Amino acid sequence: MTLRVGYIGAGVMGAGIVKNLRKHGFPVSFVVHSNRARVPELVAAGAVEVADYPALAAASDVVMLTVPDSSVVEPLLLGPDGIGPHLRSGQYVIDLSTSYPASTRNIAEVLGRRGIIVLDAPLTGSRSHAEAGKLNVMCGGPAEAFEHVRPLFDAIAANVFHVGAVGAGHTIKLINNYLGQVTVAAICEILPFAQKSGVSLKSLYDVVSVSGGNSNQFQGLLPRVMKRDFSINFQQKYVHKDIRYVTMAARESRVPTPLANALLTVHDMALDKGYGDEDFSGLLKFWEEMSGVVVAGGE
Incomplete structure (x- = not known):
């Protein structure tokens, strides 16, 4: 049937x-x-x-x-x-x-x-x-x-x-999203430092791509950042919701998650600054604002 x-x-x-x-x-x-x-x-x-x-x-x-x-x-x-x-x-x-x-x-x-x-x-x-x-x-x-x-x-x-x-699918999805978004947050946090240090994004991309800092998130995010492409795939407000769910579920299980709590604080601040409707890659704009620098393209 x-x-x-x-x-x-x-x-x-x-x-x-x-x-x-x-x-x-x-x-x-x-x-x-x-x-x-x-x-x-x-x-x-x-x-x-x-x-x-x-x-x-x-x-x-x-x-x-x-x-x-x-x-x-x-x-x-x-x-x-x-x-x-x-x-x-x-x-x-x-x-x-x-x-x-x-x-x-x-x-x-x-x-x-x-x-x-x-x-x-x-x-x-x-x-x-x-x-x-x-x-x-x-x-x-x-x-x-x-x-x-x-x-x-x-x-x-x-x-x-x-x-x-029942519930295992949603638990695994939240864990997966957390693991991905903690990497995105780390990339977005460090790129203004690279910019202020005079490092080109292309050089950074070439080196990290063959080194231990490489990841699927790095490969997906850096080419977009080089083009200043922040088109919507997954909005910040939904990233915030997922990380909030992770911290809530972990508390219910009596599992300490200090890194997840720190990531939630970052997204709290980004939403407070008005970035909730931005794509997840737009977290870089938040860190640019906080750092007083715009990350240049890949030339």
Whole structure:
């Protein structure tokens, strides 16, 4: 049986996901969650816009979400005005968002009492990976449920992992994002020092690329910085949310995370300075402001 998908949050990442689900033959219905910018291309791909959550639930075997965080997921699934009241026993909910693990486990427990199966399946990759169907999926939840919906994951991802019980996917995603963003923060912090020391970015890039300081983040960030390319891939305010979630979850587990707390303070300051809507690479602009220097290009 071909799974029918109901989609909430077909925006920056979700639009590419919906188009790849359609490309692989899955019927997709959607409701507009926050803006209508991507609606024409979704309809052109064969997705069907429905009027409201009752209609979306009725048209779906699986409901998939890509929304900003748990403060949005919870009212959608547990609140009286969301889709939750209209879900039926035997339906699946897949949260592709980067949500708070404890919230995810609570949602799974509450909906599970009604026979609704919840999986957390956050993603890594960029907007271009979503468009190409080359994301990475880490799914938490019952193994049998994972196998049932796996064809959906295979349609949108290059790599698909079942990582354990409900909440494990969101935990691993937060750890991954923390590890990536602590590297980004270190790069952005040190580049003004390099600039003030008279070091060219190209020389820095050439040396680090063959040395111990190299990383995927360095390779992705430095070429963009050289061109002063701060186009939006992942906004600072969502980086801040992820690091905040890491520190909260670690405290709940009674695990000290002083480095994560320091990183959260950096992002607190960046948001206070108005950089929340900037791309994550725009953290460099914050450090430039703090250092009184603009990092030059790669010449």
